[in-house]
Amino acid sequence: MPTPNGLARAALRFRPAAFAGTFIALLLTVAIVSACGILLESGLRASVPPTRYARAPVVVAADQQVHLRAGAGEGTYEVTAAVPERARVDAALLERLTPLGRTVPDVSFPVRDAAGATLDASGWGSTAFTGEHLAAGRAPTRPGEVALGTAGPDRIRLDTPAGPREFRVVGRADRPGAWFSDTEARALSGHPDALDAIVLLDADPQADTPAVRAAVGNRAQVLTGPARVMDPRLDGAKALLSGLGGSFGGVATLVAVFTAAGTVALSVGQRSREFALLRAIGATPRQIRRTVATEALLIAPVAGALGCVPGIALASWWFGQLQAKGAIPDTVELSVSWIPPLSAVGIGLATALLAGWAAARRPARIRPGQALAAAAVERLRPGWIRTPLGLAALAGGIVCAGLAAGNTGEDAANASLGVVMLFMLAVALLGPLVARACAAVFGLPLRATGPAGRLAAANSRTNARRLASAITPIVLAMAFSSTLVFLHTSEDRATRRQQEAGLIADHVVTDPRSTDGGIAVTRTSVLAVTGSGADRWLQSATAQGVSGDPTPVQDLGVRSGSLARLRPGTVAVDRTLADSAHASVGDRIDLRLPDGTPTRPEITAVYTRGLGFAQVTLPAADLAGHTTSGRPTELLVRGPVPADAGPALPAARWTAAQNLDRALNAWANTTMAAVLGGFAAVAAANTLVMTVLDRRHELRMLRLVGSTRRQVLRMLRWEALLITGAGIALGSAIALVTLIPLTKAVTGEAPYVPPLVYASFAASALLLGLTATALPGRLLTRRPSPTT
Numbered sequence: 001m002p003t004p005n006g007l008a009r010a011a012l013r014f015r016p017a018a019f020a021g022t023f024i025a026l027l028l029t030v031a032i033v034s035a036c037g038i039l040l041e042s043g044l045r046a047s048v049p050p051t052r053y054a055r056a057p058v059v060v061a062a063d064q065q066v067h068l069r070a071g072a073g074e075g076t077y078e079v080t081a082a083v084p085e086r087a088r089v090d091a092a093l094l095e096r097l098t099p100l101g102r103t104v105p106d107v108s109f110p111v112r113d114a115a116g117a118t119l120d121a122s123g124w125g126s127t128a129f130t131g132e133h134l135a136a137g138r139a140p141t142r143p144g145e146v147a148l149g150t151a152g153p154d155r156i157r158l159d160t161p162a163g164p165r166e167f168r169v170v171g172r173a174d175r176p177g178a179w180f181s182d183t184e185a186r187a188l189s190g191h192p193d194a195l196d197a198i199v200l201l202d203a204d205p206q207a208d209t210p211a212v213r214a215a216v217g218n219r220a221q222v223l224t225g226p227a228r229v230m231d232p233r234l235d236g237a238k239a240l241l242s243g244l245g246g247s248f249g250g251v252a253t254l255v256a257v258f259t260a261a262g263t264v265a266l267s268v269g270q271r272s273r274e275f276a277l278l279r280a281i282g283a284t285p286r287q288i289r290r291t292v293a294t295e296a297l298l299i300a301p302v303a304g305a306l307g308c309v310p311g312i313a314l315a316s317w318w319f320g321q322l323q324a325k326g327a328i329p330d331t332v333e334l335s336v337s338w339i340p341p342l343s344a345v346g347i348g349l350a351t352a353l354l355a356g357w358a359a360a361r362r363p364a365r366i367r368p369g370q371a372l373a374a375a376a377v378e379r380l381r382p383g384w385i386r387t388p389l390g391l392a393a394l395a396g397g398i399v400c401a402g403l404a405a406g407n408t409g410e411d412a413a414n415a416s417l418g419v420v421m422l423f424m425l426a427v428a429l430l431g432p433l434v435a436r437a438c439a440a441v442f443g444l445p446l447r448a449t450g451p452a453g454r455l456a457a458a459n460s461r462t463n464a465r466r467l468a469s470a471i472t473p474i475v476l477a478m479a480f481s482s483t484l485v486f487l488h489t490s491e492d493r494a495t496r497r498q499q500e501a502g503l504i505a506d507h508v509v510t511d512p513r514s515t516d517g518g519i520a521v522t523r524t525s526v527l528a529v530t531g532s533g534a535d536r537w538l539q540s541a542t543a544q545g546v547s548g549d550p551t552p553v554q555d556l557g558v559r560s561g562s563l564a565r566l567r568p569g570t571v572a573v574d575r576t577l578a579d580s581a582h583a584s585v586g587d588r589i590d591l592r593l594p595d596g597t598p599t600r601p602e603i604t605a606v607y608t609r610g611l612g613f614a615q616v617t618l619p620a621a622d623l624a625g626h627t628t629s630g631r632p633t634e635l636l637v638r639g640p641v642p643a644d645a646g647p648a649l650p651a652a653r654w655t656a657a658q659n660l661d662r663a664l665n666a667w668a669n670t671t672m673a674a675v676l677g678g679f680a681a682v683a684a685a686n687t688l689v690m691t692v693l694d695r696r697h698e699l700r701m702l703r704l705v706g707s708t709r710r711q712v713l714r715m716l717r718w719e720a721l722l723i724t725g726a727g728i729a730l731g732s733a734i735a736l737v738t739l740i741p742l743t744k745a746v747t748g749e750a751p752y753v754p755p756l757v758y759a760s761f762a763a764s765a766l767l768l769g770l771t772a773t774a775l776p777g778r779l780l781t782r783r784p785s786p787t788t
Contacts, residue, residue: 019295021690023303025263026352028679029256030307030344031314036252037340038315040245046238048331052108053228056129058203058212060097060220061196061230062087066527066592072534081538082235084525085594085628088194089220091186096215101202104128104182107189108196110629111178112159116513116646119148121160121178123185129199132179137171140181147171147179159513161190161630190630194595197230237328244318248672251421255480255676257351258428259473259683264355266469266690268292289357296352304345311344312336318671325667390429397422401737420483420738427475427730431468435460438726439467446718452711456718470687470723471730474765477680478731481761483738484673486753487746488666490739491611494747498557498612505553505636508654509645512635517642519554520547520632522623526616528573529590530580538592541577544614545623545632553636556613561585561605563617571601572617574610576745578603591616593626611747681768688723688772692716696780709781716777717770724769728762 053059064087068079097103108122122130124139124147132149140147146156146167157166158178165188173179186192198220203212205224212222223230278288319334400418427434443457460467505518512520522545530539550556551563556572563572573581573589583589588600599622607617620632641648702712739751 019267019299021686022264022267022352023299024686025260025683026300026303026348027307027310028682029260029351030304030341030348031309031311032256032675032679033249033253033347034308034311034341034344035314035318036245036249037343038245038312038334038336039241039318040249041337041340042315042319042332042335043238043241043243043245045335046234046241046328046332047226048229048231048234048329050226050228051231052130053197053199053223053230054129055131056199056201056228057205057224058200058209059223059228059230060089060093060198060200060212060216061223062089062596063221064230064232064235064596066538066596068529068536068538070531070534070536075534079537081527081540082232082239083592083594083596084527084540085626086196086230086232087596088191088196089198091193091195093216093220094195094198097198097200097212100208100211100215101200104199104201105186105195106197106199107185107191109161109189111188112513114157116511119158119176119178121158121180121185121188123182124179125182126199127173127179128201132173132175132177135172135174137169140170140179140184142181143184144168145170145181145184147173149173149176149178159631160188162188190627191625194625231329233329234332237332240322240327241319244668244672251480252676252679253347254421255424255476256679257347258425259476259680260348260351261355262428262431262469262472263683263687263690264296264352265358266466266687268356292356293353296349296356300349300352301345304348307348308341308344311341314675321667321671386429387433390426390433393422393429394426397426397737401741419741420479420734423734423737424476424479427734428472431472432465434730435465435467435471435726438471438730439722442722442726446722449718452714453718456715456722459715460719460722466691467723470684470691471727473680473684473687474724474727474769475731475734477677477684478728478761478765479734479738480680481673481677482732482735482753482758484669484676485757486735486739486751487742488669489754489757490743490747490749490752492666493752494743494749495611498609502555502557502609502612503553503636503651503654504555505638505651507637507641507648507650509635509637509641509648510633510654511646512632513646514642514644515547515632515635517645518635518637519550519552520620521545521550521634521636522620522627522629522631523614523633524594524623524627526594526618527592527596528577528581528616529592530577532582539577539580541574541615542610543594543616543618543623545618545620547620547632550617550636552638554613555609556605556617557608559606559608561603563605563607565604566617566619568619568621569601570604570619572605572607573603574615575606575608575748576610577615578606593623594628595626597626608748681764684727684765685768685772688720688769689776692773692776692780699777699780703781712781713774713777716773720769720773721766724766727769728765732758 050056064083065080066083068081069076070079071077091105094103094105104125105123106126108120108126110118111121112118127133127139134147137147144165144167146158146169148156148169149172151172152169154169155166156169157164167180171179179185180188186195200208200212203209209222209224216222221227278291315336316334319328322328323330323332397419400422439457439460443461446453446457509518524543524545526541526543527538528541529536531537546566549564549566556563558572559575561572566572571589571591573583578584578589581589583603585603585606588602591599591601593599601618601622605617610616624630635645637645637648699712702715703709736751743749743751
């Protein structure tokens with residue numbers, strides 16, 4: 001008898017079609033895993049070269065992360081989050097650092113000229129490390145003087161964070177921008193007591209760094225080398241790539257592994273008669289297991305190597321799209337090393353080995369005399385390993401669904417995320433039991449359609465394991481695609497409805513030149529400490545600073561309290577944030593302002609339209625000096641727009657413009673749904689083709705007993721409709737159970753499912769099932785039945 005290695009090579013050589021489905025499943029798995037791994041590695045290694053401080057040997061700057069201690073006792077841990085805008089250092093540190101050598105206080109801020117053009121402004125002392133030079137005139141040294149990088153009149157009026165001023169142009173620089181004296185730049189920045197950074201021009205990065213650290217203590221960071229990069233977009237890019245590669249990558253990897261394992265198990269199960277024959281002629285259980293393992297070792301590495309190519313291509317395309325949309329700086333590069341591809345190949349190999357071992361256990365251990373008889377019929381008894389695990393996953397999903405329905409805010413959203421994963425895990429583990437239930441339910445109407453329908457119902461009920469292998473990928477595609485896409489449609493609809501109902505102003509002036517005649521709004525973000533007790537975390541929240549009572553121009557849907565009581569030291573918050581922080585009117589909430597400054601204002605109102613406007617509403621005075629721009633971003637006007645206010649939009653056009661701001665989020669959700677849904681769709685088609693091709697003897701037997709080709713194809717179509725119908729129903733149910741508490745927590749409303757979008761999902765699944773069944777079925781039945 002041939003050795004196990006010889007049996008595996010012979011099977012691959014003489015029956016390559018039997019392993020094509022396994023090969024495709026493993027290739028796709030490696031492609032998905034390697035693409036997500038590359039994005040994760042790119043996020044962890046993302047860096048940009050120092051630009052502004054490239055010529056500064058030592059830079060003293062504030063920590064751009066907010067740190068929070070959470071937990072209790074020995075379980076204490078630290079939670080960090082990036083500062084929404086830019087943290088600054090105390091200007092008093094300048095006196096401590098002056099004895100160590102030449103120091104330059106650095107501030108940068110935007111100014112606007114009379115034509116509305118925005119210029120980057122800073123103190124002239126920064127040119128010592130940024131490299132600008134005078135092309136004409138002299139450097140500004142007195143109040144009221146400025147050097148410009150553009151030609152123009154000798155006197156100019158500039159709108160600065162400290163207000164509009166008139167300046168005399170004393171110099172022309174060789175690059176665009178505006179420069180003041182260092183003292184005046186600090187006064188005009190809007191935060192005279194805080195600096196963006198302090199540069200030590202004469203310091204030695206190696207010899208003087210300890211002395212600099214001793215001088216600043218824990219009040220600032222001392223940066224040298226690559227750490228001098230202070231680009232806030234870099235932190236956002238790292239978080240985005242790490243989230244895609246880590247969070248989404250984890251889900252995608254789990255889905256891919258379960259799908260590939262099911263395909264491998266189906267391939268091994270389809271050859272149970274072959275293994276029975278080998279057992280009948282004397283093959284030992286060890287030889288059967290070694291044969292399956294050898295097949296995996298022969299297929300998985302090749303499939304993995306080829307799968308890395310589309311994986312790298314997918315990661316490159318995804319990364320390029322994010323850069324084109326401005327989510328990632330152009331200077332950040334995609335990191336492609338050997339680690340993600342090799343890890344993906346290892347995951348694919350381990351999946352093939354474990355799934356093959358599990359599927360080969362029964363044919364390997366059965367007695368030789370019973371092997372052929374056992375291979376002729378499908379085993380009805382559920383597995384003693386996967387069934388308890390599946391029931392545990394089902395119970396966990398039910399518990400999470402209950403927690404999500406009973407909670408609000410972030411707690412409900414976090415519980416909802418576990419629902420879809422646990423229910424999908426339960427479907428994968430309880431596949432045969434789920435398939436029998438689906439065959440019993442969906443088989444009832446099939447029996448009324450005639451002989452072909454009755455035969456399809458009987459086949460589905462008898463071959464539950466084969467049915468489960470085909471249903472599971474369709475459930476995956478429907479559940480994940482529906483959850484991702486309809487979560488966004490629900491958020492988008494709720495946001496649009498809140499904006500349309502809540503914006504009372506007739507016009508919105510974007511980038512106002514004057515704040516007279518309306519309510520000035522400064523849009524930014526803050527960090528809120530949410531949770532309670534030891535379980536606390538930092539949550540990013542949209543924020544707006546208002547120059548007065550916003551009630552005449554905004555209807556925020558106040559649920560309790562009053563916006564009229566809004567004054568310095570107080571805040572109004574959205575109900576979702578209040579629920580997450582377990583706070584109400586009269587309580588205080590811990591916030592970190594855009595520059596990381598801690599504050600604890602009293603809640604004066606809780607409202608319901610934070611998704612359309614802002615989750616946090618503060619007095620503009622509390623944001624003064626804590627934002628980078630230092631000026632309002634909008635002016636909300638009732639009635640005619642003041643002549644000097646600036647360009648204005650009608651309320652309806654402003655709402656549409658805000659919808660465009662969510663385009664990146666919509667694209668990201670759609671792309672993730674397309675990647676996961678596309679993978680599951682290909683896996684489903686692959687599985688359906690495998691199951692039909694494996695039934696060649698059954699279909700020929702039907703022709704022998706008198707069935708026509710049309711009757712056989714009609715039976716296959718009814719089976720395909722049963723499979724896709726069950727997959728659509730289960731996937732939709734899982735998505736709905738996930739979306740109801742999730743959208744309730746995020747939007748306060750029921751999920752919004754556009755009928756045409758859902759119909760396209762269902763129609764695609766039906767078309768996929770019918771096509772993947774009809775094509776191989778026509779191929780197998782195109783020959784006329786033999787005559788006897």
